[in-house]
Amino acid sequence: MRSDRNQSAPLGVKLAAAAGLLFLHLPILLIFVYAFTTEEKSYQWPPPGFTLDWLSVTWNRPDVWTALGLSVKVAVVSTTIALVLGTLCAAAVSGTKFFGREVVSLLVILPIALPGIITGIALRSAFNLADIPFSFWTIILGHATFCVVVVYNNAVARFRRTSGSLVEASMDLGADGFQTFRHVILPNIGTALLAGGMLAFALSFDEVIVTTFTAGQQQTLPIWMLEELVRPRQRPVTNVVAMVVVLVTFLPILAAYYLTREGDQVAGSGK
Amino acid sequence: MTSAVSFENVSRHFGAVRAVDAVDLDIRPGEFFAMLGPSGSGKTTCLRLIAGFEQPTGGSISIFGERAEGVPPYRRNVNTVFQDYALFPHLNVLDNVAYGLMVKGVSRAERGRQAEEALKLVQLPGYGARKPGQLSGGQRQRVALARALVNKPRVLLLDEPLGALDLKLRENMQEELKLLQRALGITFVFVTHDQGEALSMADRVAVFNDGRIMQVGAPQDIYERPQSRFVADFVGSSNVLPPEFVARHGGARRWASLRPEKIRLGEANGAGVSGTVRARSFLGATNRVTVEAEGVRLHAVVPAGLPLPDDGAETRLSWSPADLHLMEEA
Amino acid sequence: MTSAVSFENVSRHFGAVRAVDAVDLDIRPGEFFAMLGPSGSGKTTCLRLIAGFEQPTGGSISIFGERAEGVPPYRRNVNTVFQDYALFPHLNVLDNVAYGLMVKGVSRAERGRQAEEALKLVQLPGYGARKPGQLSGGQRQRVALARALVNKPRVLLLDEPLGALDLKLRENMQEELKLLQRALGITFVFVTHDQGEALSMADRVAVFNDGRIMQVGAPQDIYERPQSRFVADFVGSSNVLPPEFVARHGGARRWASLRPEKIRLGEANGAGVSGTVRARSFLGATNRVTVEAEGVRLHAVVPAGLPLPDDGAETRLSWSPADLHLMEEA
Amino acid sequence: QEMLKELGKGEGQVNIVAWPGYIERGESDKAYDWVTSFEKQTGCKVNVKTAATSDEMVALMNEGGFDLVTASGDASLRLVAGKRVQPINTDLIPSWKTVDERLQNAPWFTVDKVHYGVPYQWGPNVLMYNTNVFKEAPKSWNIVFEPMDFPDGKPNKGRIQAYDGPIHIADASNYLMAHKPELGIKDPYELNEDQYKAALDLLRVQRTLVGRYWHDAMIQVDDFKNEGVVASGSWPFQVNLLKSEKQPIASTIPEEGATGWADTTMMHVEAAHPNCAYMWLEHSLEPKLQGDLAAWFGSNPAVPAACKGNELLGEEGCKTNGFEDFDKIKFWRTPVSKCASQSECVPYYRWVSDYIAVIGGR
Amino acid sequence: MSASAVIPAHAPAILPSRGGIAGALSDTFWRRPKVLLFLMLLPPLLWLGIVYLGSLFALLLQSFFSIDEFSGLINRQFTLKTYGDLFQAANLDIIIRTVVMAASVTLASAVVAFPIAYYAARFARGKWKALFYLGIMLPLWSSYLVKIYAWKLILAKEGILTWFLDKLHLGWLLDAWLSLPYVGGNSLSVSFTGTFIVFVYVWLPYMILPIQAALERVPGNLVEASSDLGASPGQTFRNVLFPLALPGIVAGSIFTFSLTLGDYIIPQIIGTSRLFIGQAVYAQQGTAGNIPLAAAFTVVPVVIMGFYLWGAKRMGAFDAL
Ligand SMILES: Nc1ncnc2c1ncn2[C@@H]1O[C@H](COP(=O)(O)OP(=O)(O)OP(=O)(O)O)[C@@H](O)[C@H]1O
């Protein structure tokens, strides 16, 4: 849809949207504020004073780095698996009509449509039954499962928008299946995969509930935070970590936005 | 001489839908062949059968004498200009044109040279660096053409390539396409639902209806000697006259077609069939008058400048018997 | 008599783009008015100004004598048939047609009755329960028409309502629309970029270019007496002749238009201008011959049946001086 | 699995499930550190996972991956019955003989004369209160069980807390033992249907007074600071923590007496680091550690020698923490249906579901 | 056009197969697209269909086992006893409480999300559009846990909201609300109101994104058509925009509803100590070790979401996900 031409929003909509955004962001601002408070045990309002010390304290905490390392590794591997599985599924579902197509799309959506705790204890009891000890890979198993859907959704949407005649045009011009995939399909769904991958990464990176059940004693960053937030000691460290994560992800999010947007425009202009 | 494309009793059914139904067809090498027909009549499906995007459910297809069944599109020396052009949005114009050469492994320098040449051929030299999104419809159409031609196909398939262009541009492209085909000598198979386009461009026309070919022939044949009501009705804006009417006014008891420009309008009490004027439209060089006579609606085309009867007025229609074309269809 | 729609020096600029630029316009009550022009010439913007979707950046608009500025679309007794129909996909056909009555608070029974009647008017009785997605293009077009007409607007705006239909259907709809307009007596303002459509349907035509009106007049006026090169070129397929050419062959040193059907082709050594035949196309009732003469490309239209010169042959073109229309543009 | 016969080399680490505050390495307060030296001496790195309730401890041990757990009496026998812990070879723990005689053969970790652990600490569940509201120590647990106005004139509704664990039913029974003798409760962990029902009824009244139940010790500390909570059953640990932050907090054991806990360090059947685990068990009995911990947590040492000469605990420390009141404390145990004091008692699994129901408002 | 440049060579009309494994495979896949389809579906189906669904069924199976009351060990014999336990009044309370909360959270999220999505989809352009995108994505990227704790500070009795309202002399407003039955409590952080606010906050972006996507797909000229036919902006909203955004709302509600059904962290940190399904599952499997009852509890969201998805599918909400 093009935006309503030259019309500005009614005042009510503007106010409600502004209030909604404010609601979304004030608590995050608070997280930032408490990354600099001088008081460490419990958060007082207003903060008694401000300090930059927590930045260096955080930097020097080895447990932060281990948890961060594990979270990044988990997110990268889960996202990669989700990219492969989600793309395959999307390609199959949008490329052809086959019996059970609906079932497949439902199956992909299920892990995100069912509460995480169900995924969590289902996998956990399966691990128990199969005598699989908790490991890096048990975490991955959980995360990749619910990450598939975001990649799938993005890829399906793009496949739907990408004219099927592009693939035919490629084959018509002499490219076999592999060449067509390499030179036409991949470049056209690339940005959608990027956006889906980013969302998958975010989902994995911040996941607590499923992880609680599949991690055993390993600590991903959110699990570490949960532990840390219960302890009235150096609580601002968690805020510093949360703040840094937001700041560090700012640019990739923006980049993904512009990439997918441009992708859409180009895809739409093939007509 | 072997045909460029030959269909022997070819069918393509989709479940209950008979998109193409027992079609026999021979397209001659080097000819400009048009497939004409209303929407859903199976034209695109025929083209896709030639290109290899569809497999026949019955019959057999050969291209220059070689059997084509089971051969994937990328192994057929046939190229297509798609209705929506299907330009690769992520590649610039030059890379689009060079695509077929690239997948064949032609070196970058060489394919750049050939693509540049093809762009020159379609009068877009120097546009190589643009993205398809930055071109107008007519320009995209030419890029699609260059992209197909650069592969030197033996048959070029065009699926309503001018459908998305506006009238003015379309007329120009019609002329250009025809000149190009003459110059290259490549067999062109051209799909359209616009009878004017088919008549003015093609060497031969096949008229499709409901998955079947109703008539194949030179444009004049089709226009002047339609074999069936459908063809008469669809090609040109002929008046199709029912057997009773024809029987009453000098012909046999058969369906007949009567071209509007052959009808003369006269005084209400002159000779011929009398009727009431229902509408008049100005067509520029001519005026079209719609007359209702004996329950049949007839169109007469009168050169501009001649006097026109008023709306609602009584008038008489007359024609010379030779212009009444009796059809084979009973 | 007050105009149905009147523009006084109306402009609509989008930043640097002058979509509509200082336009004066009077549309008479009950007339079928066409806006004709190439893509981007400002036709849609004009229509949107009348409907109230756009506000003029300059000048003033009145509808039946009442100033329209600042009046939102839903308070104008003007309705629009959108180019892509803009049917509500979540409502069935009946509810689509009854929409305008519903928002006015007409009772369910009454609006059902009126909508059913409107559907009958556009020859779709009994289609009420279908969803728009289940209709063909032509049927959707009629629903859009019924949806607008049911509100009994004083002015009906149609933005290329036939653009998406195929030729055959389009011709039928042209006739139906015109009959309907005659019957209802509502002012129709009709946008198109198809000159044939504008000429055959409208009482008067405004030719747009670049946000300005180049000429307003009856179809014959526009076709036979274009005031500018642009109009001559755009309306009909007239030959536009440069001043030097005109000066050499009997006219003043002015741009002139010469209609192709007025050109006679003769023996290479007869009277007139000599040239080379470049192309010939069969148009059904006529043939068009493209001739290059003194560096100018000319089209001549010859009735079918008359002999045609061969491609590449020399020929002579002649016309009677009265048919050479000198334009105001220098 | 066989008991270890002799001590080998340390495996480099030991994983312990512990109550919060039980294993300190000077991070909360530099003075309280009984881990660093152990790690230096033995080369066994200590990894701690804290648990908020006994149920959580059992769950963590069921899950595995740990060597040791500081189990309370209501968890220890469950762990033994579930075969989650292994017998301890006391010969490998030289300090075993220094353990308080009252504890050496305590029934909550000794089954058929086999020891399934080493006593660690014990103490009462105290009544913690805000001294701004209570100028004098409250005398009865009634302030957290009955609706009333507090000395500051405002009602107790919303300003008290209770423990979010089924074992809290025992606190209610203990209160009823004193206030409804006609019920005939002899032991708060052994309730027949009527007694049990009375306890639940009391807890239902309490539900109307409690805003949120406390689950994590640290969260309770927050709630006393930020949520206006002024009285609650608690552990001495929270009391000490709040006091150290200069909060107006004190604690008492009211006249009804108190439930309490006696914790035992137990070893997982599949402990991956048994040598380090044994080293920790020996270390855990050092008088210095025992005294420091008692001072830190407000508990009592399992080694009487620790009461003397500990700088942090002070000479009176053990007395303050109730070292002499051992017999008055009703230590946490797992309620079972075959109970000693009457023919049939309500078993623990019903405590679990019914307590959830009470908190849910049933 | 000059034609001299491209002159067709007389190449064969049908080219030979390219050869090699890739060529042969490509030909095979083209000839037998079902094989390709099968190969594409195999990995995701193995993963989701076997690993995930398998685990899920294994879990559901456990709900037909029971726990031995004495030893706490699982008795692997088919029984419906656990379901009997599930339908005890206290557990029904938990289920109803959770479903009511999930429904309210969903409704409120939709109300709060709509204007944001609406503005972002239909009015924001250029920089503003990017800004809105960031404004919605950033909260999604900030730690879920830290956000919850931030809310704890806001909602606590001595927290920021009280402080702020006191400054505005509006403390009485809060007190009045807190004195209400059910939704009130001693402070917002120990009330259902608090739980509700935090749920809405945390899941809001999951609601905004699909609504925005749905609104972006509504052709602008439908709004114009409605207005053209005499509908005021309010009527246009009710009769056109809202019905067309509904699939997006339903898609968003799949997230908000399901996430609320299963969350156990938020109600534990902000709430009344009354359990929600997620907490009950967590407690039954973790602390009580009663896997069969935990499994039976999970059946509830599975069934609810099953119906929900079925309805959503019929409304075409999956396309808006
Ligand atoms: N893949 C398909 N599955 C089912 N039916 C199909 C398929 N492709 C085409 N058809 C049907 O076959 C018939 C012929 O279609 P085709 O596209 O060849 O018509 P066409 O003559 O090209 O029409 P148009 O002028 O509208 O492009 C139509 O009824 C169409 O619906």
Ligand SMILES: Nc1ncnc2c1ncn2[C@@H]1O[C@H](COP(=O)(O)OP(=O)(O)OP(=O)(O)O)[C@@H](O)[C@H]1O
């Ligand atoms: N909202 C807008 N913002 C900026 N430019 C606009 C806007 N609307 C129209 N224009 C520009 O105004 C000019 C006239 O547009 P308009 O849509 O009126 O043309 P048109 O004659 O209807 O063309 P077409 O035949 O392609 O529909 C074009 O250059 C167009 O790009």
Ligand SMILES: NCCCCNCCCN
């Ligand atoms: N952004 C963190 C919210 C956590 C949601 N997890 C979703 C997992 C789905 N099962």
Ligand SMILES: [Mg+2]
């Ligand atoms: Mg077609």
Ligand SMILES: [Mg+2]
């Ligand atoms: Mg327009």
